[in-house]
Structure formats: C-alpha cells, structure tokens
Amino acid sequence: MSAPIFSNAQTRGFGRFLAVAVPYGWFLVFFLAPFLIVAKISLSTAATAIPPYESLVSWADDGALVLTLHFNNYKLIFSDPVYLIAYASSLRNAAVTVIFTLLLGYPLAYFIASRSAKWRAPLLMLVMMPFWTSFLIRVYAWIGILKPNGVINSALLWLGVIDKPLDILNNQFAVYLGMVYAYLPFMVLPLYAHLEKLDWSLLEAAGDLGARPARVFREVTLPLSMPGIVAGSLLVFIPAVGEYIVPTLLGGPDTLTIGAALWNEFFSNHDWPVASTVAVALVVLLVGPLMALQNYQAKEEQKP
C-alpha cells in the first residue's frame, strides 16, 4: 500500500487555509482594492487630462519624492449642505423602502413558506421571475403605467373616477413605489429562507397552551424569524441607499439623491476627485449597517 500524498492533518490544514483565504481574497480583490483606488483619487485634484486627476506622487526639482494629499474635497462636501441633504434623502428613501418591503414581503414569505413543498418551488419562482427582464426595462414599464396618459390614468379616466390625470409620476411617491417594487424580492428571499426552517410544531404547541394567533405570531413566529428580518432589511437597505436609476427615471426634478450628486460630480463637473470623495463618504456611511449585519450574524451562529 502506497503512502498517501498528504497526511490527514496536512489536508485539513490546507483546507482550513483555503476556507479562510477565499473569502479574504474576495474581500481584498473586490472590495478593499477598488476602495483604496477610489480613496486615493479622492485625495487628488481634477485636471483636464488622461486620467483626469493629478498624480499624488511627484518628483521635486531636487530629486525628492513628494506626496501631495488634498483634503479640500472632504472640506467641500461638508461645507456645502447639498451633499448632506442628498445623503439624508438617500437614507430616507432606503428606510422607507425597507419598511414597505418588510410589510409586503413578510406576509408573502410567510404564505409561501407555509404552503406544501409542492407549491413552494413554483411560488418562489414567481418571486424571482422579474429578474429575467432587465431592471431598466422594468423601471421604464412603470413610466408607462404611471404617466399622465398611461395605463392607470387612462383606465381611471375611462371609468369616470377622475376627470384629470393623477399626478403619480416624477415625484417622491413614484420613487418609493419603484424602489419598493425593485427591492421586494431581496426582502422576500431571506425571509422565506428563515421562515421555511421554522419548526411549525412550536406554533402548534403555543396554540395548544392557549395563545391566540396574534400572540403566537408576536411571541413565537416573529422572534424566530428575526434573523431573516434583519438580513432582508440590510440586503434591501444597503443597495437602496446608493440607488440611482429609480429616482432618476421616476423622480421629479427636486429628487436629490447621493447617486445624482455623484453623477453631477463625475459627469457635469468632470471632477473625479470630488466624485470619489462622495463615494468614500457613502461607503463610510454604510460601514455602520454592514458591521451591524456582521455582528448579528456572528452572534446568531454562536447561539446553541
């Protein structure tokens, strides 16, 4: 019998190394490296050149290597209220989206999870079906539905319910509607994943012990599905803060979001350094919720 190439201990050590290296490598290549590049540009000044910003490092006449860091961009985004207002309205959009996707998504996920196994797969498929069409097309479809001579207004006018088209496009209402629509699956899927694992016999036991359905839900179902609620909320909240397409297409002229502020800096002012500064500030803003998610998941895993 020939000796194995790796001893058991060695294979386990290598496996462990891989298990740690892959996520860290992923983090390094797809998050940290791009972030550092953006952070570097944010400390530069704009120039009309390729690339359109000054190099941070230069050679002085006496041969010294000079590193120049400009913090003016950070001063700018804190001194002009427009950026803070943009951050605030992006956070508000994201928060409203989380609340409404949760209110709509929870009953939906609960309904799917409580069906027999035969029905769950097709129902889940229906939730994911919109992903088969381009996001942009789906948002454009909402324009067709909401516009003054669109589906809703034409139908209501024809029925005689209204005599003047409703103003339901290009305003904050349309932005919320579009965002809730766009992010609903991101709430439903993690909620479903947790509700599906729910031990239904616990609910029966609570009922047998005399709890009314409302109390069963409040004291048993809700606490047990809390991890799903947290995961879903963060999964919706984080991308929703940076959402650009929905407010741009469905919002009115007064819709100010961080995505639009970034666009202005990058394209209208062709100022990549300030655009990078806005992006860095956004990441810093999102680090809080991200850490919270990390923390919560770590705690959940430690639970017996």
Added chain:
Amino acid sequence: MSSNKFRQMLLAGAALLIGAVPAPAAEAVLNIYNWNDYIDPDTVPAFEKATGIKVTYDLYDANETLEAKLSAGGSGYDIVVPSLFPFAARQIKGGFYQPLDKSKLKNYGHLDKGLLARMAAQDAGNAYLVPWMSGTVVIGYNVDKIKQILPNGPVDSLKMLFDPAVAAKLKDCGISIMDSPTEVFPPALLALGLNPDSKKADELKKAAALLMKVRPSVRRYDSAEYINALANGDICIAWGYSSDMQVAKHRAQEAGKGVNIAVVIPKEGALRYIDTVAIPKDAPHTEAALKFIDFIMQPEVIAKTSSKIYVMSGNADAKPFVTPEVANDPTIFPPPEVEKTIYTITGSDAATDRLRTRLWTEIKTGH
C-alpha cells in the same frame, strides 16, 4: 454595452489575470463611438463594402458619457463625435486627440468654411476636428395646445419659456427643459439681455434666479424623453436640440394622432452646437479612421445622414443632395439674417463649471 464590448472587457480582464496580452487583430477593423440615431443606416455598410474594413459601432447619448470613457484612457475607439463646446475644446487641451493627417483627407475641401472658422477659435488651425453635424438649441411646441392657451402668445420668443409669467400659463400643459446647464444658462442670460456666453459669477447667479422663477412651471428637466413626450402630446412645449425637435415633429406626423409640432429658433438668438469628428490619441486603427472620415466627407454620403436626421451637416457641398424638405427648412438651414443672431459659447474653467452645476442643482432641487 454591446455584447462585443463586454467580450472585450472579459478578455481584457482575463489577460490581466493570466498576465497575457492578446495578439493584435490582423483583420482591418474600425471602432466607432457615436451618438444614438446620428447616422444614416446605409452609411456604415457602404463604407464596409467600399473598403473591406469591419466596423464596430457603439452608441452614447451624452457628451459626459463619452468624456468619462476617454478620460479613463484605452477606450479602444478610433472615431468619436464630441460636441465642440465645451467638450471637444477642453478635450483637445487635455491631450485626448491626435492631429488629423489632412494629406489623407482628399474630400476636406467640401467642408463648410464658415463652420471651420467658428471651430478654429477652439481648435487652432482645425488641427484635430472636422465638423459632423450642426444644429441649434430651440423651442419645440404643440401648435394646437399652445394656440388654445395663448392665442396671441410670443411663440417666436424666449419669453415662452424664460418669462415666468408666460411659463406659468403653460404649466398644466407640460413644460420640459433640457437637463443640461450648458444649454439652459445661455438662453436665460440672453432673456435678461446679458451676454449668453457670460462667465461672470454674478451674471450666472442672475440667470439662475430667473430660472428659479420659471422652475415651479417646469414638469421635467430631461434631455432624451422629451422627444417622445412632445410627439405623444404628454407635454406641450420643450427646450432642446433642433434635430430632436424635428424628430418629434416627424414622429407625431407618422403617429397620425393629430399632434402638430412646430420648431422655432427664438428671435433673440439661439445657441449653435457643432458636433465634430475626432480620433482619440490612443486609437488602435488610425489609418482606418482617416479612411472613414474621408468617406463621410463625400457630399452625397453625408447628405443622406443630414436628410435622415433633419440637421445641417458640416459639409457645404452636401446641401444639393439633401432632400428638399430638409434643405428648405429655415430652422435647419437658417437664412443669413437668422444666422447672424446665432451664437456659440466657449469653454470655461473648472470653477465656472462647478458654479454652473451647483446653481443648476439648486434650480432643480431647491437646495
């Protein structure tokens, strides 16, 4: 993004990862990056047939998009079509383009000398750019709806959009204004009797104050949707490119729903935009690019695009080949007395750009 471009990106990514560089393609190819709906569909196939060069044709809808791509470097494009003011002007300074080898452009003599002279102010000796198309920024409106609301309205004047009292009357009917400060500040300055090319901060602020007064009457600030919105009757007046207004007018006619669109060069004067053809400095196929430029400078070739998109080309000898409907339209080929009122704007420094963008955000959002 076209699938071709995506494949190039994947390949480039793969090459980076494995440290290999793909061999340059042997076949003759040309990568063009132009505005959407900005060429006659027969032109590229005719060029491919005449030269055997295979063309990849990608589209953009804003100068800003083009500038962002070129700024990053290594775009891979051989032909791009930037607007002269303020984009190509500053891009030349930034070293984005290569000088054109005019010895290879035997059709150069057909170009419009007047336009070339206007362009020389930004492109000394016309070293880098040749004109593609040129139009104006104008008013387009729904004739019947406006007649109903303002029977004796100042339809030939900037007052329609830049007089708060007049604009307020048109509010419910729907006003759309381009979402681009460089195309909206000049007419606002002009409506106040100021120099439309002003770079003075106090004058720009005065123009912003005027635009702020018009703001409550504006339904949408947008640079693309207004074509269909005007043609469908969703809005009744718009501020935008003359070529877009012509497209809206023709789409409305084709739809046959009784929407009648008029295009007007305001009597106070209008901003002339000139879209130009340039070769990026790092273009991989310069020879093919020069062949393409020479090909489209043939009067009968460029005339087809001119007729198709209802706009004047930068080729003076092309007019006889343009359809009479386009050639005889005074908003496309303005008569000399109108041409006198038409102005151009020049590039501005970063501080002025920032001020204008900031004022524009304030106008739109109130912050």
